[in-house]
Amino acid sequence: MAEPKTKYDRQLRIWGEQGQAALEKASVCLLNCGPTGSETLKNLVLGGIGSITVVDGSKVDVGDLGNNFMVDESSVGESKAKCVCTFLQELNAAVKARFIDEYPEKLIEMKPSFFSEFTLVVATQLPERSMVNLDRICRDANVMLVFARSYGLTGVVRLSVKEHTVIESKPDHFLDDLRLNNPWLELKRFSESIDMNVPDPVAHKHIPYVVILIKMAEEWAKSHNGSLPSTREEKKEFKDLLKSKMIGLDEDNYKEAVDASFKLFAPRGINSNLRQILDDNCAEVDSRSSDFWVLVAALKEFIFNEGGGEAPVEGSIPDMTSSTEHYVSLQKIYQAKAEADILVMELRVRNILKKIGRDPDSISKMTIKSFCKNARKLTVCRYRLVGEEFSSPSLPELQKYLTDEDYSMAVGFYILLRAVDRFAANLNSFPGQFDGEMDEDVSRLKSITVGLLTELGCNSSILTEDLINEMCRFGAAELHAVAAFIGGIASQEVIKLITKQFVPICGTFIFNGIDHKSQILCL
Amino acid sequence: MHTDIEIVEAEQTSIDCTMADSTANSRTRDLDKLLLRPGHLIGPNFEPGPELRDDLQEYAKVLVIGAGGLGCELLKDLALSGFKNLEVIDMDRIEITNLNRQFLFRLEDVGKPKAEVAAKRVMERVSGVNIVPHFCRIEDKDLDFYSDFNIIALGLDSVEARSYINSVACSFLEYDSEDKPREETIKPMVDGGTEGFKGHARVIIPGVTPCFECTIWLFPPQVKFPLCTLAETPRTAAHCIEYAHLIKWDEVHNGKAFDPDNPEHMQWVYTEALKRAELFGIPGVTYSLTQGVVKNIIPAIASTNAIISAACTLETLKIASGCSKTLSNYMSYNGVEGVHVKVTEFVRDKDCLVCGSGVLIELDASVTLKKFINLLEDHPNLHLSKASVTHQGKNLYMQAPPVLEEMTRSNLTRPLFDLMGQVARDTVHVTGMMSKNDKKMSGLRKLRVVFKGVDGVADMDSAGSA
Numbered sequence: 001m002a003e004p005k006t007k008y009d010r011q012l013r014i015w016g017e018q019g020q021a022a023l024e025k026a027s028v029c030l031l032n033c034g035p036t037g038s039e040t041l042k043n044l045v046l047g048g049i050g051s052i053t054v055v056d057g058s059k060v061d062v063g064d065l066g067n068n069f070m071v072d073e074s075s076v077g078e079s080k081a082k083c084v085c086t087f088l089q090e091l092n093a094a095v096k097a098r099f100i101d102e103y104p105e106k107l108i109e110m111k112p113s114f115f116s117e118f119t120l121v122v123a124t125q126l127p128e129r130s131m132v133n134l135d136r137i138c139r140d141a142n143v144m145l146v147f148a149r150s151y152g153l154t155g156v157v158r159l160s161v162k163e164h165t166v167i168e169s170k171p172d173h174f175l176d177d178l179r180l181n182n183p184w185l186e187l188k189r190f191s192e193s194i195d196m197n198v199p200d201p202v203a204h205k206h207i208p209y210v211v212i213l214i215k216m217a218e219e220w221a222k223s224h225n226g227s228l229p230s231t232r233e234e235k236k237e238f239k240d241l242l243k244s245k246m247i248g249l250d251e252d253n254y255k256e257a258v259d260a261s262f263k264l265f266a267p268r269g270i271n272s273n274l275r276q277i278l279d280d281n282c283a284e285v286d287s288r289s290s291d292f293w294v295l296v297a298a299l300k301e302f303i304f305n306e307g308g309g310e311a312p313v314e315g316s317i318p319d320m321t322s323s324t325e326h327y328v329s330l331q332k333i334y335q336a337k338a339e340a341d342i343l344v345m346e347l348r349v350r351n352i353l354k355k356i357g358r359d360p361d362s363i364s365k366m367t368i369k370s371f372c373k374n375a376r377k378l379t380v381c382r383y384r385l386v387g388e389e390f391s392s393p394s395l396p397e398l399q400k401y402l403t404d405e406d407y408s409m410a411v412g413f414y415i416l417l418r419a420v421d422r423f424a425a426n427l428n429s430f431p432g433q434f435d436g437e438m439d440e441d442v443s444r445l446k447s448i449t450v451g452l453l454t455e456l457g458c459n460s461s462i463l464t465e466d467l468i469n470e471m472c473r474f475g476a477a478e479l480h481a482v483a484a485f486i487g488g489i490a491s492q493e494v495i496k497l498i499t500k501q502f503v504p505i506c507g508t509f510i511f512n513g514i515d516h517k518s519q520i521l522c523l
Numbered sequence: 524m525h526t527d528i529e530i531v532e533a534e535q536t537s538i539d540c541t542m543a544d545s546t547a548n549s550r551t552r553d554l555d556k557l558l559l560r561p562g563h564l565i566g567p568n569f570e571p572g573p574e575l576r577d578d579l580q581e582y583a584k585v586l587v588i589g590a591g592g593l594g595c596e597l598l599k600d601l602a603l604s605g606f607k608n609l610e611v612i613d614m615d616r617i618e619i620t621n622l623n624r625q626f627l628f629r630l631e632d633v634g635k636p637k638a639e640v641a642a643k644r645v646m647e648r649v650s651g652v653n654i655v656p657h658f659c660r661i662e663d664k665d666l667d668f669y670s671d672f673n674i675i676a677l678g679l680d681s682v683e684a685r686s687y688i689n690s691v692a693c694s695f696l697e698y699d700s701e702d703k704p705r706e707e708t709i710k711p712m713v714d715g716g717t718e719g720f721k722g723h724a725r726v727i728i729p730g731v732t733p734c735f736e737c738t739i740w741l742f743p744p745q746v747k748f749p750l751c752t753l754a755e756t757p758r759t760a761a762h763c764i765e766y767a768h769l770i771k772w773d774e775v776h777n778g779k780a781f782d783p784d785n786p787e788h789m790q791w792v793y794t795e796a797l798k799r800a801e802l803f804g805i806p807g808v809t810y811s812l813t814q815g816v817v818k819n820i821i822p823a824i825a826s827t828n829a830i831i832s833a834a835c836t837l838e839t840l841k842i843a844s845g846c847s848k849t850l851s852n853y854m855s856y857n858g859v860e861g862v863h864v865k866v867t868e869f870v871r872d873k874d875c876l877v878c879g880s881g882v883l884i885e886l887d888a889s890v891t892l893k894k895f896i897n898l899l900e901d902h903p904n905l906h907l908s909k910a911s912v913t914h915q916g917k918n919l920y921m922q923a924p925p926v927l928e929e930m931t932r933s934n935l936t937r938p939l940f941d942l943m944g945q946v947a948r949d950t951v952h953v954t955g956m957m958s959k960n961d962k963k964m965s966g967l968r969k970l971r972v973v974f975k976g977v978d979g980v981a982d983m984d985s986a987g988s989a
């Protein structure tokens with residue numbers, strides 16, 4: 001077997017060949033290569049990212065040796081970007097690595113066009129003003145952006161993309177798409193063809209639970225004006241009815257039917273998440289719409305027409321106690337329905353493309369197929385510009401966080417991370433950065449924090465003295481372990497954005513290194 | 524040596540004003556903020572100052588178990604978090620599939636022992652750090668070896684290995700007369716684990732927070748397919764693969780053991796699985812899936828390992844220095860949908876056989892060591908076979924290696940009471956094979972042996988605490 005594929009085996013099992021191909025095509029730019037930045041890139045280089053560009057204007061000093069694995073004693077006095085880049089290249093020869101010995105702030109101010117060549121920019125340890133400016137630049141150039149920062153025992157990761165749409169969100173637990181409460185003709189017919197009173201006990205205990213539930217639901221509906229069990233009593237009664245059909249204690253198929261009966265009780269039709277996407281303004285498509293929204297428009301038509309209120313059938317079924325024959329037949333029935341739904345969807349997609357003046361074949365069959373299979377799990381993430389969030393955060397949310405014990409420390413750090421940037425903008429150093437002025441710095445930081453909260457409209461809320469003191473104690477230290485944590489999260493989010501798989505963080509991740517109660521804040 | 528330290532300390536106090544600069548320009552620039560300054564949200568025994576930093580470097584010894592995905596990160600993180608005395612133990616050699624996350628290894632290292640390469644790479648880059656590698660199984664080391672460390676960091680992927688190390692760390696634990704754990708006998712552990720985008724980090728302070736065994740239900744035994752499904756009603760690709768692997772292989776290869784690392788064996792299983800799948804009309808058998816099912820491959824990526832190891836390292840630093848509050852006591856991480864971090868405070872199992880005060884065993888003074896060993900096998904809570912027995916660090920009987928077995932064999936016929944120096948009651952440590960969920964695994968148990976009728980007071984005492 002070829003070396004590269006074997007090397008990536010453990011991750012291919014997570015994001016597949018397609019995800020890997022997307023990574024290998026991507027070019028990522030890193031701003032500032034302290035430990036937070038270099039650890040982020042390390043994880044991406046190991047995974048086989050296409051190319052990296054390391055931007056940092058500083059020279060390696062002795063202090064860097066204590067927190068950055070990618071510099072060593074021989075590199076003191078040299079360009080940090082160069083040293084980090086050299087080490088990263090050693091990790092994976094397949095990655096194209098280059099560096100630029102320049103301060104990121106300078107590029108942001110002087111050469112905004114620089115950023116447009118990248119798939120994604122990872123900006124680490126940037127102060128607020130540079131963050132806001134860079135965000136605008138990347139948004140205009142349609143470049144994805146990930147901010148990451150480590151600060152003492154806290155840190156932050158924030159993504160910024162105008163819109164990120166996910167077809168393969170791959171959630172952990174998701175209800176199987178079995179249509180037990182709304183079976184189509186072929187599925188009904190197949191169920192009818194199976195005799196629940198078959199005398200052979202071996203055959204009896206190998207009737208798949210899907211069939212048992214469909215048949216029993218029909219029986220129930222006949223005596224209940226066509227409706228399925230809905231109240232707690234009815235559901236219990238239904239389960240008892242299932243149990244009464246057992247002829248032996250070892251009938252796993254009946255036990256599975258009882259356990260899976262909640263799938264039958266679930267409401268018909270689409271979930272609220274999908275409804276929200278269908279109702280999105282973007283689902284009204286024109287020639288500028290992305291493929292995703294063209295597909296959503298087709299899906300909307302499908303659901304209101306052929307789907308009868310349902311999305312296309314997913315097509316795969318979970319393993320269940322069954323004879324091989326019944327199971328394979330069931331599999332084929334679900335697959336056939338899924339394929340029929342895909343065909344209908346394809347027609348609708350091609351029609352819409354034609355209508356909006358695009359090449360009808362510009363969306364591949366494979367994409368349509370994947371879209372249908374994941375139709376119930378589609379995800380759309382939109383991000384405010386950080387500048388907007390900073391000047392007008394969602395006040396109800398902010399107040400909720402400030403009063404919620406689970407969030408109080410995280411939101412405290414969120415506020416303080418902004419406050420230290422104001423501190424630094426005024427005083428040219430971070431609070432507690434140098435020994436000797438701790439007491440003054442604590443009171444200065446406190447008044448800046450109060451001012452910031454007042455500006456945001458939260459004047460009644462005051463952060464605890466303890467947290468403000470801790471923030472000063474941190475003195476802008478970039479601890480290696482915290483940087484490795486933040487870098488880990490940042491690289492994971494980069495992978496999600498580039499592969500368009502899984503769901504990225506839709507808010508601001510605040511790391512709480514004190515008791516590990518980290519949180520996501522949606523402001 | 525002693526005077527040297529005094530001189531350094533004297534200098535520090537006299538030139539306090541220049542310390543800011545020397546700190547700002549030193550290797551410990553960032554760490555010093557945490558270790559030298561007083562804090563508000565800190566651990567109970569935090570005494571900030573240069574001594575704390577220096578003691579951490581000089582005296583704190585941390586053992587890292589495993590030099591894989593987590594172990595590589597742990598070694599790097601610890602080396603850059605103020606620890607200078609590290610050891611690492613791992614029995615594996617580097618494989619090509621490690622390279623997507625085990626960043627201390629290169630293509631040309633494939634086949635070399637992980638522990639040795641990992642230790643060498645970190646020492647090359649972080650000067651002043653000493654890492655001693657141990658290329659062996661965790662069971663190969665005796666209790667003395669483990670007792671030498673202040674903290675044990677676990678970067679493992681198996682329940683059995685965690686369970687074993689946990690029992691080792693808990694075996695040192697002693698309780699005082701009020702049933703409080705003796706501080707100096709507590710061997711803290713931090714434990715990490717990952718699978719794909721998910722993971723956990725936890726802190727185990729034996730006697731204080733739940734040990735691994737207290738919460739063993741967090742690791743439910745792996746579900747296996749019933750043999751009748753494989754033989755009679757296969758439905759999925761995995762069923763076909765396990766049929767070829769578990770049933771067909773033995774039928775065809777009379778007695779030759781299946782070796783998952785032999786590509787020819789794997790190819791054979793794949794081909795057979797494919798045939799069976801075709802026979803039953805089952806889709807989905809691929810070579811990659813065959814490997815995944817047969818070797819029980821857990822998907823693994825660099826980012827999750829980095830996150831979990833970083834959390835473990837931070838907790839190690841906090842336990843060793845008190846510089847911040849610690850995780851209490853279990854953090855679960857899930858990065859599939861956004862990021863979910865959840866902290867759960869689990870509670871100890873008061874009846875835990877491992878981190879409790881030890882299983883009480885009452886014996887007649889005449890019972891021989893051999894009879895004692897047999898008794899352990901039948902004991903309802905222990906089921907410990909092939910036991911080796913140590914008392915106060917002295918080997919009473921060792922099953923292996925042969926030299927030790929021969930040296931200790933003559934003890935078997937002597938009364939345990941005599942071998943233990945004729946004390947009325949004391950603790951002995953036994954290691955051997957335990958069976959759990961049909962699985963045999965190495966284990967270690969701490970036993971409180973009380974000799975009946977030797978000392979009336981002891982009898983009453985034990986009856987009261989039981």
Ligand SMILES: [Zn+2]
Binds near residue numbers: 733734738872878
């Ligand atoms: Zn326990």
